[in-house]
Amino acid sequence: MTTIPATPGPATVAPVTKEPTPPPGPRRRLADRFAGGTGSRWFPYVLVFPLALVLFGYVVQPMFATFAESVGVDGVENYGSFLTGGGVARSSLVTSLIISAASVLLCGIVGVAMAFLLKRFSFPGRKLIEAIILVPAALPPLIGAISFQLLYSETGILPRGLQQLFGAENPVLPFSGIAGVLVVHTFTMYPYFYLSASAALGGMDPSVEEAAYNLGAGRVRVWRTVLLPMLTPALVSASLLVFMTSLASYTAPLLFGVDQTMTMQIYINRTNGDLPMASTYASVLGVVSVLFLLGMRWYEGRRSYRSQSKGVAAHRREITNPLGRWLALAASLLATAVLLAPVATIALVAFSRDGSWTTEVIPAQYTMQNFVTIFAEPRAFQPILNSLKMSLIATVACVVVGVLIAYAVRRLDFRGRGLLDVAVMLAWALPGTVVAINLISAFSTGNAFSFGQVLIGTFWIMPLAYFVRFLPLVFRSSSAALAQLDPSLEEAARNLGASWWRAFGTVTLRLMLPGVLAGALLAFVHGVGEFVASVLIYTSETAPISVEINNRMYSFEVGTAAAYGMLQVVLIFVVMVVSGRLEGGRRSTREAARWTA
Amino acid sequence: MIDVTLESVSKRFARGGDTAAVADVDITIAAGEFFTLLGPSGCGKTTTLRMVAGFYFPTSGRIRFGTEDVTRRPPNKRDTGMVFQNYALFPHLSVAQNVAYGLKIRKVGRAESRRRVEEALGQVHLAGYGDRRIDELSGGQQQRVALARALVIRPKTLLLDEPLSNLDAKLREETRTEIRRIQQEAGTTGIYVTHDQAEAMAMSDRIAVMQAGRVQQIGAPQEIYHRPATSFVARFIGxxxxxxxxxxxxxxxxxxxxxxxxxxxxxxxxxxxxxxxxxxxxxxxxxxxxxxxxxxxxxxxxxxxxxxxxxxxxxxxxxxxxxxxxxxxxxxxxxxxxxxxxxxxxxxxxxxxxxxx
CATH class of the missing domain: 2.40.50.140 (Nucleic acid-binding proteins)
Structure with missing residues (x-):
């Protein structure tokens, strides 16, 4: 499943029409509050220290362990192979970068075009497309990649269908290799562009555009001189995101057999037992990811063009030309089919008999047996239990740590606040494969943070990996929820006599709850769909659903694999509906916040 | 009802910084008095009020309620009722639950609590609104809920941080008379912060005019108007x-x-x-x-x-x-x-x- 970035949160806070309170922000107020009441002025540190320890122990320190591993035996040679031409290392790096750049370009074209069509024009079928536009991106990464493979690869439904249709000798328009990877990337990552471009378009004050027309600019000129410059910040941050995500992509190259990418090399070297070389790849990829993270933070810190005026929304232009309307309708139908095809394929194949699908366009024989097997056979059901259990443990930990870090970062004043923030985002920026290698390097021997235990090969390494990967999701949503909360609510509670803990519990935490829950649900589904890190650290007893799917695919039990995938998809849609409800709840509190502000 | 004393209170925000948000403020507010801190943006009036409420602690100087030194007492132990500029009503609680929040913390019995909530809502002309949600109220109604919530705990002092600044002009004039009436009925000491000099003149027993963190003049409205101490006061008032x-x-x-x-x-x-x-x-x-x-x-x-x-x-x-x-x-x-x-x-x-x- 693709991680969709929270839209810049604080912008939703209504500007308070107050003559500026004295220079210190809400953070300082709270810091001051602690200076006497609930504890001492050291209270923030007492709260933050264990959090910092967790982040250091499970995010930062493992990174250093990986680096140490990579330079341990013949470090110079390991890193040297990236610089000197010809070798696998260098070509993997180059391939990864090229794939990422191409993905940015393709996602940018698709995403921005979609945003403009859907936000600026009114045509039949628009609402339907808006409703399902994020479906492909919502699939777990492995299921997403598998569905595209089933659809568009040489043995896929579409090329074979076209072959039959035209009576051609070979499958028509098959995607393979890098082209296949790019198709997967485009379909799963264009939402980054779509979401940020449509948010920017929605937040744009239409009167700015109208002013340009009023001053005599033509349509092209308005585009060139007003619209595009105003969209630039959104496009730049979406580009950085897509680049990072493509760089971290592992399942697409795996399924389309592109071995020479950074992530694949990590996996191949790890499975060949060359941990120092895997660590070298992981370190290089980690450093590149961190650089991108820092670049994004720097860029986000600059001003964005969000207009302050409220009320008037941009008008959608009705397509009135009859030919245009027909074209639009046809295009909408096509888009709907394309967007729903991956899920439909998984659903179809889930009911196919294993081994029955060879050269036909679609499977020939259908059965319920796949699902019966999964639920009836204890060995087949075990991965589901594993995934649920590991994901639940990780989610609980994410909530406890994530909420407290969000509170500390947003509301407390202490030295090193920025570092804490960066450490959480680091966990988000690191590719899953790198997280796995980091944990392997750190916990293949006993270590203070594992209480002296070797974690590799045990059950606990799995929830730990999920915790590290999905902590940022809970942190982000909690932090966004906190940003919408006026600090004076907590102050009012304190003024009425509530202790800090009581004010936090009955007011702040209570009001954050929808956001926290939404984040927790997201972390949970991501955990259930996790594949990238799991595949490097699972054991036969702890194999999660996705690893089982992958193994079944290898043994050509495509039907059973798809059936597992179908279960993941169902879980995801249930969760999406639930968090949609929560989102609605959050909107009402936001509404209230606007009223009180 | 209690008198409030600030003895050469100063507040600096930056660690070791040299610009004081509030410098050497000496104020004695008599029990039952309606006292206003008046001044332009950034003059330190809100900072001063927040020090009285306990959200900030002074860098130096003392604050007393009666004879008690409360300088470093946490806000929840001060027994002040504060009305925030943006009201700070709890959006997840109903009107009655908002008003009852402070009573619950004071462990007031249920029947007594209900009676007092109704009384307080009656006092602000919101009887029968107890079950409403906060977002169902208009700005003026929210303002009155905030006032009821602060008054129901029978605070020793009522602190008001520009409570009228989000209301429209007509409502503002009506509400300021209301606030004054309720403060006198409740017999509590009132400390009011505003940048609106007409509001300050109309409501206050005495006014402290502040500029750049310092008190320029303390006096009754007529005195401040007719005999301003400094050229700043002369220009700022009228x-x-x-x-x-x-x-x-x-x-x-x-x-x-x-x-x-x-x-x-x-x-x-x-x-x-x-x-x-x-x-x-x-x-x-x-x-x-x-x-x-x-x-x-x-x-x-x-x-x-x-x-x-x-x-x-x-x-x-x-x-x-x-x-x-x-x-x-x-x-x-x-x-x-x-x-x-x-x-x-x-x-x-x-x-x-x-x-x-």
């Missing part, structure tokens, strides 16, 4: 012409100053004016205390009308004189008067006042 004039003589309560057009005038001054002949004095004279006359009148200040604006009740003029641009508010003006006319200005010396620069 409108005023502050003239810089040469001192030609001084006694204990009057200063004789020379006028730019020639002639001199005796101006009332505070006892501690300390001015001597040869120095310059700052003299405040309000626009409504200047009369229009002919240029030939003895002692009149000649000038030329630069701007003229008819507002109905009075005519506001800007008149260029030899030394200064003067603002004049005349109730009746000669018919046909126009920009560019030469006029004489008659200053009402009894209403003039020597201020500190």
């Amino acid at each position: 409108r005023s012409n502050v003239l810089t004039l040469p001192v030609q003589g001084a006694t204990e309560r009057t200063v004789t100053v020379g006028l730019p057009g020639g002639g001199e005038i005796d101006v009332p001054a505070p006892a501690d004016h300390g001015l001597r002949q040869g120095e310059t004095a700052q003299v405040s004279v309000r626009p409504e205390h200047i009369g229009l006359t002919s240029t030939t009148e003895a002692g009149a200040l000649p000038g030329r009308i630069a701007e003229l604006e008819f507002t109905g009740m009075a005519t506001n003029l800007v008149v260029d004189t030899a030394g200064e641009r003067m603002q004049v508010a005349a109730v009746d003006v000669p018919a046909g008067i126009a920009v560019g006319d030469q006029v004489g200005l008659r200053l009402n010396r009894d209403r003039m006042w020597v201020v500190r620069p």
